[in-house]
Amino acid sequence: MNTADDCRLVVNQVGKQYGKKTALSGVSFEVGPGLYGFLGPNGAGKSTLFGIISGYIHQYAGSVLIPEVSQLHPVRVGVLPQAFSGYGEMKVGEFLLYMASIKAPSVPREEAVKDMNEKLSVFHLTEKKNMRLRTLSGGQLRRLGIAQAFQYNPAVVLLDEPTTGLDPEERISFKNYVAEQSEKEIILLSTHIVSDLEESTKEIFIMNNGRLLLSGQEEELLAKVRGKVFLVTAPSETELYRKVGSYKISSLSSDGELRARVVTDGTVPCPGAAPVQADLNDVYIYTQMASGHQQG
Amino acid sequence: MLHAEFSKGRKWIRQIIGIVLALAAAVGLLCLCTYQSFVTTDSGYKDVSGIKGLSEYVSFVHDRSAGIFDDNKLQAMLSEYKENRKTMSVEDATLVFNQKHPEYESVLSNLYDDEFSAAGEVDPDHYDFAILTGKPDLADAFFRTIEEYADATYYSKAEITYADRRAASVSSSFQKGIRFDVTDHWLTYMSAKSYFSIILAFLACFLAARLYCSEKENGMNRIMVTAGRREHRRISRGKFATGALLLAFLYAAGELLLYLLILRPYGRCGWNSPVQIAGVYYSSFYKGTLGQLYVFALPGTLVLILSIYAVACLVSLLCRNSLMAIVMSAAVTMLPTVLGENGGLMETRWYNHLMNALAFTNLDPSFVLQNYSSFGFGGSRMPAYPFAVLLSGIIFLAAAVILPACYRRSMQV
Numbered sequence: 001m002n003t004a005d006d007c008r009l010v011v012n013q014v015g016k017q018y019g020k021k022t023a024l025s026g027v028s029f030e031v032g033p034g035l036y037g038f039l040g041p042n043g044a045g046k047s048t049l050f051g052i053i054s055g056y057i058h059q060y061a062g063s064v065l066i067p068e069v070s071q072l073h074p075v076r077v078g079v080l081p082q083a084f085s086g087y088g089e090m091k092v093g094e095f096l097l098y099m100a101s102i103k104a105p106s107v108p109r110e111e112a113v114k115d116m117n118e119k120l121s122v123f124h125l126t127e128k129k130n131m132r133l134r135t136l137s138g139g140q141l142r143r144l145g146i147a148q149a150f151q152y153n154p155a156v157v158l159l160d161e162p163t164t165g166l167d168p169e170e171r172i173s174f175k176n177y178v179a180e181q182s183e184k185e186i187i188l189l190s191t192h193i194v195s196d197l198e199e200s201t202k203e204i205f206i207m208n209n210g211r212l213l214l215s216g217q218e219e220e221l222l223a224k225v226r227g228k229v230f231l232v233t234a235p236s237e238t239e240l241y242r243k244v245g246s247y248k249i250s251s252l253s254s255d256g257e258l259r260a261r262v263v264t265d266g267t268v269p270c271p272g273a274a275p276v277q278a279d280l281n282d283v284y285i286y287t288q289m290a291s292g293h294q295q296g
Numbered sequence: 297m298l299h300a301e302f303s304k305g306r307k308w309i310r311q312i313i314g315i316v317l318a319l320a321a322a323v324g325l326l327c328l329c330t331y332q333s334f335v336t337t338d339s340g341y342k343d344v345s346g347i348k349g350l351s352e353y354v355s356f357v358h359d360r361s362a363g364i365f366d367d368n369k370l371q372a373m374l375s376e377y378k379e380n381r382k383t384m385s386v387e388d389a390t391l392v393f394n395q396k397h398p399e400y401e402s403v404l405s406n407l408y409d410d411e412f413s414a415a416g417e418v419d420p421d422h423y424d425f426a427i428l429t430g431k432p433d434l435a436d437a438f439f440r441t442i443e444e445y446a447d448a449t450y451y452s453k454a455e456i457t458y459a460d461r462r463a464a465s466v467s468s469s470f471q472k473g474i475r476f477d478v479t480d481h482w483l484t485y486m487s488a489k490s491y492f493s494i495i496l497a498f499l500a501c502f503l504a505a506r507l508y509c510s511e512k513e514n515g516m517n518r519i520m521v522t523a524g525r526r527e528h529r530r531i532s533r534g535k536f537a538t539g540a541l542l543l544a545f546l547y548a549a550g551e552l553l554l555y556l557l558i559l560r561p562y563g564r565c566g567w568n569s570p571v572q573i574a575g576v577y578y579s580s581f582y583k584g585t586l587g588q589l590y591v592f593a594l595p596g597t598l599v600l601i602l603s604i605y606a607v608a609c610l611v612s613l614l615c616r617n618s619l620m621a622i623v624m625s626a627a628v629t630m631l632p633t634v635l636g637e638n639g640g641l642m643e644t645r646w647y648n649h650l651m652n653a654l655a656f657t658n659l660d661p662s663f664v665l666q667n668y669s670s671f672g673f674g675g676s677r678m679p680a681y682p683f684a685v686l687l688s689g690i691i692f693l694a695a696a697v698i699l700p701a702c703y704r705r706s707m708q709v
Contacts, residue, residue: 051709054522055708056517056518056521056707056709057709058705076522079518081515081518081519084515084519085514085515085516089307089308090303099519102520102527102531103527105524105526149519
């Protein structure tokens with residue numbers, strides 16, 4: 001029987017070419033149970049990487065080692081794809097039982113029903129059990145997608161943009177559940193929303209152009225941009241962009257006047273710019289800047 | 297898995313059942329409504345059409361022609377016709393003959409028309425009757441013609457020898473007398489059956505695409521790939537069985553509708569008539585009755601449709617979306633037939649043999665026995681239709697084995 005120590009996901013020099021286009025190149029990491037965040041713009045290679053780990057992408061370079069099925073993890077991999085629609089004509093409960101029968105056919109039906117009820121309860125779908133999937137709202141469908149990804153506590157869970165369509169309350173609930181599950185499962189979470197990863201991730205991977213640009217714990221990453229983030233204020237947009245120049249804005253807010261967080265190479269962008277504490281969003285912008293990617 | 301597949305497609309399966317049964321009824325009614333023929337009256341010919349016309353025709357012909365038809369009766373009718381020809385024109389002699397023997401008119405008046413016989417030209421549609429009745433002069437003309445064809449493309453020497461042997465066999469049975477009866481309703485039924493089968497062939501392509509491409513279209517394949525190989529086999533078997541069962545059910549229900557619409561009200565006679573009696577089978581060497589043909593063609597057509605479905609499933613496995621799968625499946629299963637019929641390829645022997653083996657070609661029941669073309673494998677003749685059904689059965693079983701083995705791979709990119 002596998003123990004938590006045996007539960008390691010090893011990705012070794014993984015690459016993928018689509019014709020002449022390189023979707024993924026030389027990606028390597030090894031992780032144990034915990035939550036791991038993958039940040040990167042569209043086309044960075046996150047979905048390709050998840051596709052390879054899940055087995056969706058058949059031919060690729062390198063190797064991927066996934067923990068075997070064990071009593072603790074009757075399912076090896078659980079997946080929530082970026083676009084999840086399920087089967088519109090199935091009922092919620094029926095859908096979960098069907099997915100359970102595919103993922104772990106050897107698990108007795110009573111176990112499947114117990115697991116289903118638990119997931120319905122966690123994701124606030126108990127009342128929707130007998131509703132058809134096509135009648136669910138976007139947020140409810142997303143929660144169902146997440147629920148099926150966690151069926152039977154898979155050894156590895158791949159969540160591609162899981163919080164899209166979730167309201168703030170659901171997002172918090174999701175974060176709490178993921179944090180709890182990450183103690184015994186390897187959870188890889190791909191997102192554009194940096195706040196999804198704050199405080200709960202064991203390690204963050206920042207990707208662009210099919211490569212891993214940066215990885216590390218939240219604190220390590222924040223240290224890389226310390227002293228490189230400034231708050232710039234201006235009465236108008238024109239004035240703000242004049243002040244910021246060629247540096248990148250990581251976030252913008254308005255409080256009578258415009259307030260922008262600006263990421264630089266350490267240079268003070270303009271007179272009056274005040275250094276501020278960096279957050280993950282700044283790290284993300286800094287990394288993209290460093291890799292030459294032009295974000296708006 | 298069967299239950300799961302039906303659950304996934306509850307809505308569209310219900311819609312499909314409704315649409316197909318409505319189409320089956322529409323096809324049956326359309327064939328009845330467009331029925332056209334004529335009956336002879338004292339003053340000449342009278343056109344009859346539609347449902348009422350068919351009823352009228354059935355009553356008219358059945359009263360006069362039904363019964364045992366043998367060599368003596370044939371000779372008596374021929375003498376009568378030839379006697380009339382001495383004093384009447386071809387048209388008048390034909391009219392008089394038809395008033396008395398309506399069902400035989402179309403065959404005999406052409407066969408024994410002096411002008412045709414003198415020129416040695418016999419209407420090819422009536423060769424069968426030459427064989428059926430064993431008339432040596434007409435049989436000779438028939439074989440001369442197919443030998444000429446043989447030199448060009450169509451028949452092989454082995455086929456001619458076989459035809460000769462079969463002709464002798466059929467002729468001998470004719471000496472004992474055959475049941476001759478009204479058969480127009482058979483043509484109406486066969487026509488409706490043919491259209492309905494083509495509808496099912498298209499449905500087979502649609503079902504295959506819907507079942508095998510839906511996961512790839514809605515992104516569920518990204519989740520499904522995480523399941524084991526054994527589960528993928530189960531899923532694929534469930535999908536394959538769902539489509540096959542649905543097709544079998546719709547075929548049975550549609551056939552029942554056609555039976556109730558056409559054969560039940562009009563098919564009270566003709567079941568024991570030889571197949572040659574129905575116009576479309578003039579040139580068949582088959583010895584069976586229309587009733588036997590009906591019983592044989594019922595499961596036969598289902599096997600043909602299932603093989604089209606099996607091929608469509610294999611094609612759909614390779615496609616990423618339903619529309620592409622439907623177009624590709626239709627092209628693979630139907631295009632050879634369409635090209636053959638419209639592109640002149642039927643003139644080449646290899647293509648003709650290929651056509652005879654195709655499921656879609658044989659969906660037209662008139663093809664079942666009409667040509668009885670052979671494959672001539674090893675010089676021995678094989679009946680085309682049974683061979684096509686056998687081949688279709690093998691294709692279906694092969695697909696049932698191949699599909700589960702390849703299903704998981706088809707979910708991946």
